Structures are given as C-alpha cells and as structure tokens.
Amino acid sequence: MADQAHRRAPTGQAQENPPGNNHAYEELRHLIIAPEQEELADIQERLDDRARRTQDVSSVVAEAIIMRRDQRGEPTLAQALAPSVQETLRESVRRDPHPLADALFPVMGPAIRKSISEALRGMLESFNQALEHSLSARGVQWRLEAFRTGKPFAEIVLMHSLLFRVEQVFLIHRHTGLALNHVVVRSVPTQDASMVAGMLSAIQQFVRDSFDSKKEESLDSLNVGELEVWIEEGPDAVLAAVIRGHAPADYRLTMKEALEEIQRRYSSALENFKGDATPFLSAEELLSRLLAAQHREPPQARKPRAALAAMAIILLVMVGWAAYSTYRLWEWRQFLHAVRGQPGIVVISYDREGGRYHIQGFKDPLAADPNALLAEAGLDPKSAEFDLAPYYSLDDAIVALRARQLLHPPEGVTLSENHGELRVEGTASPQWISLVQERARYIAGVTSVDTSRLHNSHLLQLDSAKSAIESTILLFPIGRAELEPGQGDSIVQTEKQVRDIVAQASRLGEQTTVELTGHSDSTGIEGTNMLLSQERADAIRAILIRGGVQAANLRTRGVGTTQPLRPEDTEENRRLNRSVTCRITFTPVSSGN
Amino acid sequence: MLQKKICMLGSFSVGKTSLVRRFVESIFSEAYHTSIGVKVDKKVVRVDDEDVTLVLWDIHGEDVYQKIRMSYLRGMSGYLLVVDGTRNPTLDDALALNERVIQEAGKVPAILVFNKSDLLDKWEIDPARESGLAEAGWNILRASAKTGDSVEKVFSQLAAAMLVE
Numbered sequence: 080m081a082d083q084a085h086r087r088a089p090t091g092q093a094q095e096n097p098p099g100n101n102h103a104y105e106e107l108r109h110l111i112i113a114p115e116q117e118e119l120a121d122i123q124e125r126l127d128d129r130a131r132r133t134q135d136v137s138s139v140v141a142e143a144i145i146m147r148r149d150q151r152g153e154p155t156l157a158q159a160l161a162p163s164v165q166e167t168l169r170e171s172v173r174r175d176p177h178p179l180a181d182a183l184f185p186v187m188g189p190a191i192r193k194s195i196s197e198a199l200r201g202m203l204e205s206f207n208q209a210l211e212h213s214l215s216a217r218g219v220q221w222r223l224e225a226f227r228t229g230k231p232f233a234e235i236v237l238m239h240s241l242l243f244r245v246e247q248v249f250l251i252h253r254h255t256g257l258a259l260n261h262v263v264v265r266s267v268p269t270q271d272a273s274m275v276a277g278m279l280s281a282i283q284q285f286v287r288d289s290f291d292s293k294k295e296e297s298l299d300s301l302n303v304g305e306l307e308v309w310i311e312e313g314p315d316a317v318l319a320a321v322i323r324g325h326a327p328a329d330y331r332l333t334m335k336e337a338l339e340e341i342q343r344r345y346s347s348a349l350e351n352f353k354g355d356a357t358p359f360l361s362a363e364e365l366l367s368r369l370l371a372a373q374h375r376e377p378p379q380a381r382k383p384r385a386a387l388a389a390m391a392i393i394l395l396v397m398v399g400w401a402a403y404s405t406y407r408l409w410e411w412r413q414f415l416h417a418v419r420g421q422p423g424i425v426v427i428s429y430d431r432e433g434g435r436y437h438i439q440g441f442k443d444p445l446a447a448d449p450n451a452l453l454a455e456a457g458l459d460p461k462s463a464e465f466d467l468a469p470y471y472s473l474d475d476a477i478v479a480l481r482a483r484q485l486l487h488p489p490e491g492v493t494l495s496e497n498h499g500e501l502r503v504e505g506t507a508s509p510q511w512i513s514l515v516q517e518r519a520r521y522i523a524g525v526t527s528v529d530t531s532r533l534h535n536s537h538l539l540q541l542d543s544a545k546s547a548i549e550s551t552i553l554l555f556p557i558g559r560a561e562l563e564p565g566q567g568d569s570i571v572q573t574e575k576q577v578r579d580i581v582a583q584a585s586r587l588g589e590q591t592t593v594e595l596t597g598h599s600d601s602t603g604i605e606g607t608n609m610l611l612s613q614e615r616a617d618a619i620r621a622i623l624i625r626g627g628v629q630a631a632n633l634r635t636r637g638v639g640t641t642q643p644l645r646p647e648d649t650e651e652n653r654r655l656n657r658s659v660t661c662r663i664t665f666t667p668v669s670s671g672n
Numbered sequence: 673m674l675q676k677k678i679c680m681l682g683s684f685s686v687g688k689t690s691l692v693r694r695f696v697e698s699i700f701s702e703a704y705h706t707s708i709g710v711k712v713d714k715k716v717v718r719v720d721d722e723d724v725t726l727v728l729w730d731i732h733g734e735d736v737y738q739k740i741r742m743s744y745l746r747g748m749s750g751y752l753l754v755v756d757g758t759r760n761p762t763l764d765d766a767l768a769l770n771e772r773v774i775q776e777a778g779k780v781p782a783i784l785v786f787n788k789s790d791l792l793d794k795w796e797i798d799p800a801r802e803s804g805l806a807e808a809g810w811n812i813l814r815a816s817a818k819t820g821d822s823v824e825k826v827f828s829q830l831a832a833a834m835l836v837e
Contacts, residue, residue, distance in 0.1 A: 281710045
C-alpha cells in the first residue's frame with residue numbers, strides 16, 4: 080500500500096507540475112510523511128488481514144478474560160460463556176464421552192461422597208430436631224396446639240422454630256400482571272401462580288389508585304396472618320416474595336438486587352412480552368436464591384446432646400422394661416416349678432392369654448390351694464387362672480395325709496408313707512392299734528402297713544415293775560436247790576412284785592406269764608447241773624404259789640450251765656450263776672374282751 | 673404455555689360473574705368484587721392444538737357507587753363486554769363503557785356477549801340493532817350462564833381472536 084501511494088503520487092503530480100520542481104517536492108514529501116505512511120499501511124493491513132487479526136487477538140485473549148473476570152463480581156462473562164461452554168461439553172460428550180468422563184473421574188468420587196454425607200447430615204439433623212421436639216415439654220405443647228388448631232404438627236414446629244422462611248417467589252410482568260415464573264419451597268401448598276400474580280397486581284393497582292400515591296410509590300408489603308408478602312417493583316417486572324415470619328430488612332436489598340439483575344438480563348423479553356413466559360424459565364435459578372430461611376435456634380452442639388440424652392432415657396426405659404419382664408418371667412417360672420413340685424398337683428399344660436396364665440391339670444382334694452401358693456409367691460392372684468380336675472394322688476405326702484385323716488392318730492404316733500408302705504410309729508392304746516391293723520390297708524395308696532415300732536401304751540406302764548422283777552437274781556448254794564440263807568427278803572419282795580404286776584396287767588387286759596429260769600455253775604456234771612437248775616426254778620415256783628401267785632401265770636425251765644449270767648472267772652461270778660432269774664411277758668387276754 | 677390477560681366488563685348484575693362461575697378455576701372469594709372491585713380467575717382454552725391460559729379479570733359492574741378502575745384494564749389482550757339481553761339499558765351502558773375502554777386501553781379484540789339467552793320470551797334487544805352492531809364490526813355471541821349455552825365458545829373465540837393479533 081505504501082508502495083502504491085508512492086507510485087501513484089508521481090503520476091498524479093506529473094500532469095500539474097513542471098518536472099524539475101516535481102522531483103524536489105516529491106523528495107521532500109517522501110522525507111516527511113513516508114514513516115507515518117508506512118505505519119498506517121501496516122495498521123491497515125493488520126485490520127484487513129483476518130489471519131493477522133486473529134493472531135493479534137489470540138495473544139491477549141487470556142489476559143483479557145482474566146482482566147474482565149477481575150473487574151467486578153458480576154457474572155456477565157460467565158453468562159456470556161455459559162451457552163458456548165454448555166454446547167462444547169454437549170458436543171464433546173456426543174462425539175466421545177470418554178475424554179470428559181476421564182477428566183471428571185478424579186472429582187466424581189469426592190463429589191458423590193460429599194453429597195452422600197450432606198444427605199446423611201441433613202437426615203441426622205432432622206432426626207435430632209424431631210426427637211427433641213417430640214420429647215421436650217415444648218414439643219408436647221406444640222402437639223396440643225396442632226391438635227387444637229387442626230394444623231399438621233410439622234407446620235406448628237416450623238411456625239415456632241422459624242424466624243422467617245421465604246416460601247414462594249413470584250416474578251410478575253408488571254404491565255399485564257401475568258406470572259412469568261414462580262418458585263416455591265418444597266412441601267408448601269400453593270395456589271395457581273397465574274391467578275395469585277393477577278390478584279397481586281390488582282391489589283397493587285387498587286392501592287395506588289385509592290390512595291392517590293405518586294406513580295413511583297407502591298404497595299411494598301402485605302400482611303396475611305403469619306404470612307407477609309414483600310413486593311418489589313421494577314419498570315417492567317415485579318417480584319413478590321411470600322414470607323412466613325419476619326424477614327430481616329436486608330432481605331429487601333437482596334430482592335432489589337435480584338430484580339435489577341432480572342430487568343437487565345431480560346430487558347428485551349420483558350418489553351416484548353406477549354404472554355409467552357418461556358424466556359423466563361431460566362430465571363428460576365436466580366429466583367430460587369431468594370428462597371431463604373433462618374431458624375430461631377441455630378443448630379448447636381446442645382441438640383445432639385439432647386438427642387443423645389433422650390435416646391439414653393429411651394434405652395434405659397427399654398432395658399428397665401426388659402429386666403422387669405425377665406424378672407416377671409423368672410418369678411412365674413419359679414412359681415410354676417413350685418406348683419409342679421407340689422404333691423397332689425399335676426400341671427399338664429399352661430398358656431398365656433391377655434396377660435394371664437391359664438393352667439390345666441389335676442389336683443387331689445387334699446393338695447394345697449394353688450391360689451394360696453400364688454399369693455405366697457408374691458404374684459397377683461389375678462395373673463393366673465387354674466383349671467384343675469380332681470383326682471386321687473398317690474404321692475407319698477398326700478397318701479400320708481389321707482391316712483392321717485382316716486386314722487386320726489393319737490398324740491405320740493407318727494404316720495409316714497413310702498411307696499405304698501404306711502409306717503406307724505409311737506405309742507398308742509391297744510384299741511387304736513387294732514383299728515390301724517384293721518383299716519390301714521383300705522386307704523387308697525397304701526399297700527402295706529408297718530407297725531413294728533408302734534407300742535402298746537399299757538405295756539409301757541408295766542415296764543418299770545417288769546424290769547425290777549427281771550433284775551432280781553435269787554442265789555443258791557453249790558449243788559443245792561434251796562435258797563441261800565439271807566435271800567428271804569429278796570424272795571418276799573419278788574413275791575409281792577409278781578402279785579402286783581399280775582393284778583395290774585389283768586386290769587389292763589393283759590395276761591402275765593412269769594418265766595422262771597434256773598441256772599447252775601460249771602462245777603459238777605452237766606446232766607446233774609441241768610436237773611439242779613430245773614429244781615431251783617421249781618423251788619421258786621413253789622414259793623411264789625405259796626405266796627399267792629396263780630400257777631397259770633408261772634412257767635419254769637432249767638438251762639444248766641448253757642446260759643451263764645456271768646463268765647465264771649471269779650468266785651463271786653460263779654456264785655451269781657447259781658441262781659434263778661425271771662422273765663415276764665404279757666399277752667392280751669383275748670381280742671373279744 | 674401462552675398466557676393472556678382478559679377482562680370481563682359490563683353493567684352491574686348482567687351476569688358476568690355467573691358466566692364465569694361454572695366455567696373457570698377460582699381461588700378467590702367474590703368478596704373481592706365489592707372490596708377492590710375485581711376478582712382474578714383462570715380459564716384454560718384450546719386454540720389450534722395449543723393451550724392458552726386466560727387470566728380473567730372479572731371487573732365489578734359499574735353502578736352509581738362504584739366506577740370501573742381503568743387501571744385494571746392495563747395490559748389486557750382482549751375483553752368480554754357483557755350485556756343482559758333482557759334489559760335494553762345494559763346495552764347502552766356497555767357501549768358507553770366501551771368508548772372509555774378504547775380510550776384507556778386502545779383497541780384490542782373484544783366480544784359482545786348477550787347473556788341470558790335462555791330467557792328469549794323476555795328478550796328486549798331489538799334484532800335490528802343487534803345486526804347493526806354486527807355490521808359495525810362487533811363480534812356478537814348469545815350465551816346463557818344458566819344453561820351453559822355457548823359459554824365455552826365465548827372464551828375460545830376471544831382467545832382465537834387474540835392469537836391472531
């Protein structure tokens with residue numbers, strides 16, 4: 080281009096100026112403006128040449144982006160780039176998803192982990208809150224309130240624990256009052272956004288008209304019970320936030336900023352709005368940021384502690400209950416064991432129904448009362464019901480009891496029973512003894528009767544007299560059958576004793592037999608000794624008969640040296656063996672009498 | 673979905689509210705009529721296989737106590753001018769009102785609705801006058817809120833007219 084100008088200049092000039100002057104002028108001109116011309120030409124080329132321009136921009140594009148990013152916190156750059164980046168990503172995935180997947184791989188794991196832990200934390204927090212609210216006195220109060228007002232409990236909790244919550248945000252086209260977008264907190268019931276938006280506009284206009292306020296002033300909040308509606312008007316758009324509770328004043332600023340951003344971003348869409356709200360769908364993210372909330376009590380460390388304490392109490396109650404149940408069960412088992420061990424009671428089965436035990440089985444009429452056993456075990460008599468059929472028990476204790484009932488043993492007699500054998504021990508009148516012998520075998524469960532230790536009380540009365548007589552030894556000289564001199568007193572005494580015992584026994588219905596046994600020492604011949612001992616016994620018999628004793632009560636025998644009273648090692652012992660001793664037996668006179 | 677603001681206009685007790693009561697979605701109490709003079713309802717109609725949401729501003733009938741607030745007409749895409757076919761003066765009032773509406777909101781699609789078409793024996797409006805109005809460019813429909821006759825048609829015709837605009 081510089082060359083062209085250089086060449087064109089002489090041809091232009093050649094027609095007007097003389098050749099001599101021309102050359103000098105050309106020279107001068109070249110000297111003065113040639114450098115600028117060259118520079119201009121260079122710049123022109125840079126601008127015209129697409130390749131060079133691209134090269135120039137490429138050298139600064141990164142710095143430019145950085146500079147733009149640093150300028151202000153505004154997201155315009157991001158907004159400008161977003162569609163291209165999205166498109167690029169989409170295209171990249173469409174062509175081959177692997178490179179992007181590979182690139183994202185290192186961040187996917189942490190992101191997923193973070194999201195899971197966030198979800199868990201949220202769950203734990205809401206669990207803590209629910210636990211605390213359901214256990215505290217305040218929680219009970221709120222439950223009552225929910226019951227009284229018919230509102231769901233969750234709403235009552237929210238009402239009391241929230242300072243404020245923005246539940247809905249409407250973006251409204253100012254001119255038509257039509258809803259452009261509407262966001263709402265999950266689980267909040269909503270009405271039709273288009274009607275609400277229309278009505279809000281109508282109210283706005285009504286207020287503006289009615290109170291003749293200046294055009295730029297307008298209704299900026301409404302109160303409806305626990306709800307407030309904050310309205311922020313822009314030139315073309317209106318933002319309305321439905322707030323439960325009382326939002327802080329700076330929330331108004333947040334609304335203003337959002338509205339300004341919307342006015343700016345959607346200025347042409349707002350201006351050309353003809354009823355199609357599609358362009359405003361993308362405002363959702365911006366509106367969602369306005370759905371703020373603040374709780375009355377920020378989550379503190381106290382909460383988990385309260386929850387833990389509550390859980391500990393629940394656990395304690397559960398453990399206590401389990402322990403008590405186990406104890407009750409153990410108590411019941413003990414009782415059942417005791418009942419099963421009870422003679423005369425047979426438990427066949429038991430079951431539990433409606434908190435009561437029902438016991439089936441058999442019971443002897445003589446067995447213990449199970450209800451009394453229940454009371455004895457410290458159990459509620461109403462906790463069990465017995466259904467026991469009567470039967471005859473062959474348990475030893477019951478058979479003994481039955482025998483006792485039937486025989487009425489007198490004092491001093493014990494009855495015991497072992498596997499069908501009834502043992503009667505003690506002292507009783509002969510009449511009762513005969514009654515036992517007659518009846519005992521008819522008692523159910525008794526197969527045999529042992530009365531070997533049952534003593535006749537009458538005979539015992541005679542015992543002392545009997546042993547006095549039996550301890551008397553009547554002595555004889557060697558080889559003779561007459562009493563030793565000096566034995567007169569003894570024989571007189573024995574005579575009297577025998578008469579008395581016979582008379583006494585006779586009164587008690589006993590026949591007395593006095594057996595007189597003659598003894599001899601070992602001196603002399605055995606045959607003679609036998610004879611001698613018989614003679615000695617007979618001698619005493621004669622004396623007693625003379626003394627008034629009936630012959631029928633006396634019996635004699637000689638035993639010689641066969642039953643010595645003493646070993647014959649001394650003279651004195653030998654002397655004692657030359658003697659007569661007495662043995663007394665009684666026999667009942669006759670059962671008929 | 674396309675939304676359009678439309679207004680229901682007409683004298684007091686010509687049956688505007690009855691006309692919409694059975695045919696639209698409503699969440700607000702009719703007490704709003706007497707308090708702020710308007711109640712907003714909604715009606716979805718289908719025009720050429722497309723659903724159109726009509727946001728219906730049912731404006732309280734004009735009487736000696738209450739004038740229509742013209743600011744309520746702002747941004748409307750069309751309106752229904754409702755007349756009681758059994759009372760001639762309501763037509764006169766409606767036409768006078770229409771002048772003011774055009775002055776305030778400009779010319780938008782409108783339908784002149786002769787309500788109470790079930791009471792033909794008490795009909796007061798002269799057929800000649802009716803045809804005259806039609807010739808003057810009015811889109812006229814006879815309808816009955818009581819029997820439901822032509823009510824759907826009123827809304828769908830207005831919607832169709834607005835979409836053409």
